[in-house]
Amino acid sequence: MIEYSRQPHYLVAVDCIVFGFDGEHLKILLVKRGLEPEINKWSLMGGFVGANESPDDAANRVLKKMTGLEGVYLEQMQIYGEPDRDxxxxxxxxGYFSLIDIHKYEAQLNDDYEAEWFLINDRPKLIFDHNQMVADARKKLRYKAALHPILFEMLPKKFTIPQLHxxxxxxxDTKIDTRNFSRKITSTGLLIKLAEKDRTGSKKGAFYFKLDKKKYHANSQAFLNLMPNLKV
Amino acid sequence: MIEYSRQPHYLVAVDCIVFGFDGEHLKILLVKRGLEPEINKWSLMGGFVGANESPDDAANRVLKKMTGLEGVYLEQMQIYGEPDRDxxxxxxxxGYFSLIDIHKYEAQLNDDYEAEWFLINDRPKLIFDHNQMVADARKKLRYKAALHPILFEMLPKKFTIPQLHxxxxxxxDTKIDTRNFSRKITSTGLLIKLAEKDRTGSKKGAFYFKLDKKKYHANSQAFLNLMPNLKV
DNA sequence: TTATTAATTGTCGTTTTGACAATTAATAAT
DNA sequence: ATTATTAATTGTCAAAACGACAATTAATAA
Incomplete structure (x- = not known):
């Protein structure tokens, strides 16, 4: 009969794929690994799951420590458990993926943890299976963003439709018709138009919008169709 | 500095929520637990992750052992890791959820492992957090089935549209208009109509269909809209 | 031959989608 | 001051998808 005592025990860790948006490009936050093996190589931010915390707790703790942020969008992706991965x-x-407003990120932490933002398409090779994790996270981000309004999480409180676009x-990684896009986004009913305009980058200026938090949280589970000609 | 040696080690297990369909109702397969604590209480089928296998491997092994089936639909759901859950x-x-053809299940295994099929809505209380796992699996099944043609996995090779309906x-857990349903299902292009009819249960008989495997595997990632008036 | 039953095919107005064009509000140039 | 320029915004329209609802068909039983 199987008994607990005879079973092998393992280390359990979390790794976070942190996405941000600088107004032009999608970025991820990487750190220089601080322990052997592979010390000083680039990796995802991660840590071991402590004795009194759940994996979700651990991911939030790591994120707080390395970005200064709390209560950000964090979603469990999948477990990576090949026997020889470490x-x-x-x-x-x-693996967790997280969406943060890059401007809220506390930049002084760059020094503390040797963290750095990289363009998603121009990042260094990572340790272990972290490259696969990033690829999986990117795929999942695309999937979810096509159905649910989660990309707002990467924008500041006030944003414009061109930014969202x-x-x-x-x-x-595709072109979207601006005219259809703004119609589709506004038709979700999730945006509240503000009186103020963003004048940087255009003569006419683009109106700021903010998220209707109430509707956002009420509808965060609803299926939307946010991508035209959608084929995954 | 954090080192591996100081970190706590844990047991890692898998638990499978196995769904089946008897032609009328959705069912799940449960087993009487064979080890302490909570021995002889109903639980999901599960097991510890062995030293030379990944969690996916372990889930497949458990499923093979307890149902006799290989190569069935198996999808990682999420990890359950509250410190005091065991x-x-x-x-x-x-947690994994699995969709199997209930008729392929080898019934003699009922005796070997004290396994039993239960109506999803009339199941016994389960141990630990397994009740939560079932609830989560059900939610995820609904979500995925609304977008991807996975429910075929619970039907035999030959099936009729009324069965699928x-x-x-x-x-x-809702009524769907039969006329719109069959139009929508056939318009996916995933079904091949057979000459044979199923005569049980109706005078006219319903044509058998089979899955177009090629298109099924090619489009298993595509977004479909298989549920009318969809609000999650 | 007719009644019955469930499967199947059909109708049609409404809504959504997506390709494409015109207008507008500002600033910069003349 | 007028005009050119640029990006944001609003508009048009045909095709496709959707979903409420009805009629027909293929079999068996009466």
Whole structure:
């Protein structure tokens, strides 16, 4: 009969794929690894799951420590558990992907943890299976963003439709008709138009919008169709 | 500095939510637990992740052992890792949900493992957080089935549209217009009409269909809209 | 031959979609 | 001051998808 005592025990870690948007391009936040093996190589931000915390707790803790941010969008992706994925000792890692407003990120932490933002399409090779994690996260981000209004999480409180438009194009790596896009986005009923305009980058200026938080949280589970000609 | 050696180690398990369809109702397969604690209580089928296997491997092994089936639909759901979820020792469990053709299930295994099929809406209380796992799996099944043609996995090779119709209604716990349903299902182009008819249960008989495997695998990632008036 | 039953095919107005064009509000140039 | 320029915004329209609803068909039983 199977008993607990005879079973092998493993290390359990979390790794976070942190996405941000600088107004032009999709970026991810990487850190220089601080322990052996592969010390000083680029990796995702991660850590071991402590004795008194759940994996979700651990991911939030790591994120807080390395970005200064709390209560950000964080979603469990999948577990990575090939027996030999860590050469030192068997470690299973729970992958999370996170969407943050890049401007809220506390830049002084760059120094503390040797963190750095990279263009998603121009990033260094990462340790272990972290490259696969990034690829999976990107795919999942695309999938979710096509159905649910999550990309707002990467924009400041006040944003314009052109900003949102560029972000959608970045995430999906495709061109989207501006006219149809703004109609579709406004028809969700999730945006509240503000009186103020953003004048940087255009003569006419683009109206700021903010999220209707109430409707956003009420409808965060609803299926939308935010991408034209959608084929995954 | 954080080192591997100082970190706590945990047991890692898998638990499978196995869905089946008997032609009328959605069912799940449960087993009587064979080890302490909570021995002889109903639980999901699960097991510890062995030293030389990934969690996916472990889930497949458990499923093979307890149902006799290989190569069935199996999808990672999420990890369950609250520190106190197992009273004996900290154990993290990866939840999987699986869709099988209930008729392929090898019934003699009922005796070997004290397994039993239960109506999804009339099941016993389960141990630990397994009740939550079932609730999560049900939600995820609904979500995925609304977008991707996965419910075929619970039907035999030859099936009729009325059978599929009942299954969709069961999964979504709602009535669906038969006329619109069959139009929508056939318009996916995934079904091949056979010459043979199923004569049980109706005078006219319903044509058998089979899945166009080629298109099915090519389009398994595509977004469909298989549920009318969809609001999650 | 007719009644019955469930499967199947059909109708049609409404809504959504997406390709494409025109207008507008500002600033910069003349 | 007038005009050119630029990007944001609003508009048009045909095709497709959607969903409420009805009629027909293929079999068996009466």
């Amino acid at each position: 050469p030192i000792e068997r470690t299973l890692s729970v 560029i972000l959608f194009e970045e995430v999906n | 009273p004996i020792e900290r154990t993290l469990s990866v 009942i299954l969709f209604e069961e999964v979504n």
